[in-house]
Amino acid sequence: MADEERGAATTGAPEQTRDYAVVSAQRAREVPEGASARLTWSGGDAPIDYEARAAHVEVRDDAGTLVGQMFSLSYVALGEDGRPDPARPVTFAYNGGPGSSSVPINFGGIGPRRVRPDGMRHVRADAPVEDNPHTLLVDSDVVFLDALGTGWSVLAEDADPKKVFCTDGDADAFARAICAWLTENGRWSSPLYLYGESYGTVRNAALMRLLGERGVQLTGVVMLSAVFNIAGLINPGDDLYYLGMMPTFAATAQFFGKAGAGVDEDEWFDRAMAFAEDELAGALLRGDRLGEERERAVARRMSEFIGLDAEHILSRRLRVDLLDFRRHLLADEGRVCGRLDTRFSSDGPSPMQSFDTWLAGEDAADDALEGAWVRAFRRFCADELGYRGPARYLSNNYDKVNASWDWGHEEPGLGRVATPNMALDVAVALRRNPTCKLAIIGGRYDAATTWWNVVHDMSHQFLSDELKGRVSWYRYGCGHMAYVDADALAAMGRDVHEFYGKR
Missing domain, CATH: 3.40.50.1820 (Alpha/Beta hydrolase fold, catalytic domain)
Structure with missing residues (x-):
């Protein structure tokens, strides 16, 4: 990776x-x-x-x-x-x-x-x-x-x-x-x-x-x-994690045609940044003091940005993590979007492959290129520089x-x-x-x-x-x-x- x-x-x-x-x-x-x-x-x-x-x-x-x-x-x-x-x-x-x-x-x-x-x-x-x-x-x-x-x-x-x-x-x-x-x-x-x-x-x-x-x-x-x-980065459950993810989710949903139709990509991202700071942040901060009516309103607004159903967002109490988003955004197509670059996607895993930690590390963007990079590097070192490194390069x-x-x-x-x-x-x-x-x-x-x-x-x-x-x-x-x-x-x-x- x-x-x-x-x-x-x-x-x-x-x-x-x-x-x-x-x-x-x-x-x-x-x-x-x-x-x-x-x-x-x-x-x-x-x-x-x-x-x-x-x-x-x-x-x-x-x-x-x-x-x-x-x-x-x-x-x-x-x-x-x-x-x-x-x-x-x-x-x-x-x-x-x-x-x-x-x-x-x-x-x-x-x-x-x-x-x-x-x-x-x-x-x-x-x-x-x-x-x-x-x-x-x-x-x-x-x-x-x-x-x-x-x-x-x-x-x-x-x-x-x-x-x-x-x-x-x-x-x-x-x-x-x-x-x-x-x-x-x-x-x-x-x-x-x-x-x-x-x-x-x-x-x-x-x-x-x-x-x-x-x-x-x-x-x-x-x-x-x-x-x-x-x-x-490493502590999902922190409100800053969910706030940081939200604009990226919005950009990804727009890329796959699930949201933001007709809006300039940068403008859409800026709107999502503003929503995260001006509306979502306060809602997350209040927790169960937010109230059902307000929580539902924020979920509907968030749904318009990230392309997931408002009821799904409500079931997560407005806290959608990355793995949840990757699994569900393209679920109707049987695909999972990437992590390092969410525009990349791949076929979804078998239903038997449900181990979250494993799935979190599977990434189409990484798989698409790393092997070719390593091969080009090794060929360059051996063929052009005459450098003979160990058989295994980590x-x-x-x-x-x-x-x-x-x-x-x-x-x-x-x-x-x-x-x-x-x-x-x-x-x-x-x-x-x-x-x-x-x-x-x-x-x-x-x-x-x-x-x-x-x-x-x-x-x-x-x-x-x-x-x-x-x-x-x-x-x-x-x-x-x-x-x-x-x-x-x-x-x-x-x-x-x-x-x-x-x-």
Whole structure:
């Protein structure tokens, strides 16, 4: 899956991860030598010569003890003299999960090569790979990093997975890997950017503050499909969860012709945002004090937006969760809509397959593309770079990493919390470094990290007008993986190009 776990996230770090650490330790002693090639990108008006390099970056603690080796695939533009430009920006990019490698955002999104998607259809295993006309390489050198425990990244023999498979340990490992890469490649004079997707935006938020505390000043941060308040993601039952889902449900219902006929898509989404805040929020807040007449009126209004019967909505007391919506919106067609991108759909499961946690992790959008991305990545590393990685590449490792994840976090100003709101970290980082710029990118059809929630979370940081002016917002007609949509990718390419050019 591109960014999110299959199944529900849990807290804590069970002992089963010790077995994985032992396996990883063996692999850590066998990581291949780095390999590189000089290539040319020809996807735009002016070609770019660049070096692509696959290698591992050592992650060491303050005592010099090896924690792990993080796999990186870097793309560095070369000047007329055949050398990198140390004044050119460097962007460190990754997906999330937790438990996802960086292949989706690389070969699906912003790398110099991408698998050509096919609308809302499942692509073939041999889908064409092309020079990406909207690659970030135009504006910045890019280093794609696989989190420890994913891809070809491995833990050291004596490393404790509990200290890595957690919010703060993950951020610490990435901070160390970033600094190591900058040192090894002599790029400390380059403007530094972070580009994270999904849980990668949680990582970004922690890194914005952590790197600043370690004297590493960032020029900019890109948050793609952002999630900040973890409770709203993993705790259905929280009113913020239902409020965040409602506009995305409305957009999806309009896409499938169940609501919003004749209304512009963005206007329809804005109307749904307003309904969620002005009517639904108050109704949810009042609970059983709302009264039957008012509850029925809100249900009828909500039905007009999300395409489900008002009686069904009433039976859920106005609280329709994602799995319920996915099951019922297209039920008359025998289909289930997606999660990462709700425009994708597939045949519904057999009536015998009723296990909710399993069904929640089944996703047509993910199935449509991930296999082709991984195959293109492996072919590129082997055939063009001559890099011989292990036979198995963990494009995702949710069973070991996500299931063991400790969501606890040392929240600035609050201390240790079990389910953090990372918008606090973002706000602290911006206040400490008001020269840093921030881009927040999302899509109307993303039910994994809903747009309303990130808008809500940032609006509750009460930033000054000056700091709010450092934040650029971009919303597209796409799902979680914005780059899957050709129009969204083109718009995102233009907007990110403009963002990188801002002072």
